[in-house]
Amino acid sequence: MSEQKLQSQTVQTTGHAWDGDLQEFNNPLPVWWVYTFYATVVFAIVYWTIYPSWPWGKGWLGGLSDITYVNSAGETKTHNWNTRALLLEDLNQAAVAQKPYFDKVSGMSYAQIAKDPEMSGFILSSGKALFADNCAACHQAGGQGVVGFFPNLTDDDWLYGGSYDNIHQTLVEGRRAYMPAFSEVLGGEQIDQLANYVAKLSNIGHDAAKAAAGDALFHSETAACFYCHGGDAKGRKEIGAPNLTDNIWLWANVPTASGEEGKVAAIRGVIANGLNKGVMPAWAGRLTPEQIKVLTVYVHELGGGQ
Amino acid sequence: MQTGLEDQLGLYQKRIPIFTRSVKGRFRRFKTSVLVLAYAIYFLLPWLPWTRLDAPAQAVLFDVPGRRFLIFGLTIYPQDVIWLALLLFIAAILLFFVTGLVGRAFCGYFCFQTLWTDFFIWIEHEIQGERPARVRLYRQPWDREKILKIGSTHALWVLASFWTGISFVAYFTYAPQLLADFFSGQAAAAAYFTVGILTLSTYAAAGLMREQICTYVCPYGRFQSVMYEPETLAVHYDARRGERTLGRAVVRAGRGIVSERRRVDTHSGAPVAVERRQAQMSAGQRALAERHEKGYGDCVDCGLCVQVCPVGIDIRDGLQYKCISCGLCIDACNTIMDSFGFPRGLIRYDSEGNLAASTPAAPKLHWKRLKIIGYGVALILMSAYLIYSISTRGSFDRAVNQIRQPLYVVLSNGDIRNRYQIRITNKGAQEQTYEISARGIPEAAIDLGNFREIAIKPGHSGLVQASVRLPPELAMQTRRFEMVITPQGKPAEARTETVRFDSPGQRL
Numbered sequence: 001m002s003e004q005k006l007q008s009q010t011v012q013t014t015g016h017a018w019d020g021d022l023q024e025f026n027n028p029l030p031v032w033w034v035y036t037f038y039a040t041v042v043f044a045i046v047y048w049t050i051y052p053s054w055p056w057g058k059g060w061l062g063g064l065s066d067i068t069y070v071n072s073a074g075e076t077k078t079h080n081w082n083t084r085a086l087l088l089e090d091l092n093q094a095a096v097a098q099k100p101y102f103d104k105v106s107g108m109s110y111a112q113i114a115k116d117p118e119m120s121g122f123i124l125s126s127g128k129a130l131f132a133d134n135c136a137a138c139h140q141a142g143g144q145g146v147v148g149f150f151p152n153l154t155d156d157d158w159l160y161g162g163s164y165d166n167i168h169q170t171l172v173e174g175r176r177a178y179m180p181a182f183s184e185v186l187g188g189e190q191i192d193q194l195a196n197y198v199a200k201l202s203n204i205g206h207d208a209a210k211a212a213a214g215d216a217l218f219h220s221e222t223a224a225c226f227y228c229h230g231g232d233a234k235g236r237k238e239i240g241a242p243n244l245t246d247n248i249w250l251w252a253n254v255p256t257a258s259g260e261e262g263k264v265a266a267i268r269g270v271i272a273n274g275l276n277k278g279v280m281p282a283w284a285g286r287l288t289p290e291q292i293k294v295l296t297v298y299v300h301e302l303g304g305g306q
Numbered sequence: 307m308q309t310g311l312e313d314q315l316g317l318y319q320k321r322i323p324i325f326t327r328s329v330k331g332r333f334r335r336f337k338t339s340v341l342v343l344a345y346a347i348y349f350l351l352p353w354l355p356w357t358r359l360d361a362p363a364q365a366v367l368f369d370v371p372g373r374r375f376l377i378f379g380l381t382i383y384p385q386d387v388i389w390l391a392l393l394l395f396i397a398a399i400l401l402f403f404v405t406g407l408v409g410r411a412f413c414g415y416f417c418f419q420t421l422w423t424d425f426f427i428w429i430e431h432e433i434q435g436e437r438p439a440r441v442r443l444y445r446q447p448w449d450r451e452k453i454l455k456i457g458s459t460h461a462l463w464v465l466a467s468f469w470t471g472i473s474f475v476a477y478f479t480y481a482p483q484l485l486a487d488f489f490s491g492q493a494a495a496a497a498y499f500t501v502g503i504l505t506l507s508t509y510a511a512a513g514l515m516r517e518q519i520c521t522y523v524c525p526y527g528r529f530q531s532v533m534y535e536p537e538t539l540a541v542h543y544d545a546r547r548g549e550r551t552l553g554r555a556v557v558r559a560g561r562g563i564v565s566e567r568r569r570v571d572t573h574s575g576a577p578v579a580v581e582r583r584q585a586q587m588s589a590g591q592r593a594l595a596e597r598h599e600k601g602y603g604d605c606v607d608c609g610l611c612v613q614v615c616p617v618g619i620d621i622r623d624g625l626q627y628k629c630i631s632c633g634l635c636i637d638a639c640n641t642i643m644d645s646f647g648f649p650r651g652l653i654r655y656d657s658e659g660n661l662a663a664s665t666p667a668a669p670k671l672h673w674k675r676l677k678i679i680g681y682g683v684a685l686i687l688m689s690a691y692l693i694y695s696i697s698t699r700g701s702f703d704r705a706v707n708q709i710r711q712p713l714y715v716v717l718s719n720g721d722i723r724n725r726y727q728i729r730i731t732n733k734g735a736q737e738q739t740y741e742i743s744a745r746g747i748p749e750a751a752i753d754l755g756n757f758r759e760i761a762i763k764p765g766h767s768g769l770v771q772a773s774v775r776l777p778p779e780l781a782m783q784t785r786r787f788e789m790v791i792t793p794q795g796k797p798a799e800a801r802t803e804t805v806r807f808d809s810p811g812q813r814l
Binding site: 114115117120121124125140141142143144152154155156157243246247248255301303304 | 709710711712715716717718719720723725727753755756757760761762767768769770771773
């Protein structure tokens, strides 16, 4: 039935005839296509009216719609609709949503935060983002640091102390590690003796005779190592002088050095050349006090604190 | 060679309107009961109340902002998406299974396009009358009667479409509140948008496009065709019986009986016995015998099977891609066969193989095929797993992730420390406290900070950091240990997670 119907619908011509029999097909577009096209035209005009569209003078037509948001300071801002304003709106919405938590953080003591499961969850997620944005460039994503450059925050050795207050001070004021280059005052033989002594402190293979000489040198006024590292070589947290008797290595890359000789050589390098590269910037002014507080708890949590 | 203009076919075919005649019968009754049941569920389910502590009292609620589906006593969270995936797999396999057995049964009886079109045709029928009346109305000029009847039909269609949209949205928010908000302009923009789209699409699909959706738009109809096998039952016209040698013929009353009398005269049998036999034969049987003798088939060419067809095809042309196998032509033909006293089943559910066989048997379900059994087994296995998975679901979800940056830390005294993040999600209806412990390592080795126990609100997650510290010798021996999470007071629901412990120099 439908086949017959189809047969009867032949193509029409425009009715013109040239050169006697030359005719022109009239193949109109399908009705649905034409109306869809008209609909897109109408849509485009509506779109221009609502959103930024044509260049106009030195600027552009802004469109009728705009974006209004309340920023974290409580001010209402209105922009013409554009994707940058959309981003600002999103950022401010996030900031407004986080504000109650940050307000709560600033009103709580460290001990209270540590015991509150909801706040701990907030610190873990917001602290992770803050750490990734500000700290991970040096201390790495997980806080594991880089031996020879940036301290590991996940171990239990805290150069400047691992209490909440110590960490907070480190963040606010920054730190600067310094050790003089002993090649200027000591001979190579003496530096080698000191290196063997430091290896002995950490139970690494060493030359016993050199280590004994190094022990004397360590506690003598000539090298005066004990001024900073202490008589027991366990360091002084007030000035960030590291404990030399534990298994943690920051500056001398002992863990990956091969063989006893290599490990001692790594220690020798640090004693000879000293250190003037351990700089932690001060974050006061760059981060808000609430953000610093969140980071304090987050970093404390990384290594378990002290 | 260019053909003449008059031979060129138009590429666009205008829709030929279909006016279906209503019919009574087994398949019509089945279709109506499916329609009533499906509509009862779809339109009433969002209004079914269900008492809940922490959510609106609605039995089925897809709480998108709350990221959970509430289905009677079951709460489904995004992490249970595997159930949805399984459900979709089961639905797909069920479609393959049924199509392999009885053809496009989904299309003909269960598809929402079929249901809504059926309902819209019913509205059309109630207002404009039976097929001849509707054809007359279609042809008559736009007078008062036509405007009123066509107008009210479309108005009712729009109303039905609108309520379809409202009911859909009611599944996503508390229904009574939605209704109040919707008509006072307070509902969410998404609600108005969704109702608008669904009203338009339902009106267009079930009112205006109808069979064109099945023919041109729907992909399922197309790929169901490839699942047909010679043994698959489908709606078929028995051409051998219907056409015989001379084809169809319209019935003329009384001819059958005359023919029988003549036969008695020409044959030299015992007239009394023949007449007794004829007395036992019904008028229909006699008429049929006469047709067969002349070479005519059983089809009386009444055209009713074409008139009732919702997709506008003639089933007597054979199995075709437009057929949604709704069975209405079977009902129509059976009605006619009954009225003539001919046996039923000229159009029936049968298989292509059986119809082509030299001695056709009675149509029956051929399920002993590798494909059907395979689909059946897959269906049973997946359904069983889904039911098992839902019925043995835990009251909480947990994930224990080892912190991988760094994998391990060497501490100042040489001990090795690994850290873990434990996330517990309370899927129950009450606040619950969870206890965390470790198995396979010394008790003092695990440090959970302040959270050896953590209380979590329903639907919420809690995050706990655990650090495990082992002396080097023990660390080298410990490759794995177990974290045990126990809901307080419910030791039976405890769940164990095996986690790795890494230390320097350790090789797996």
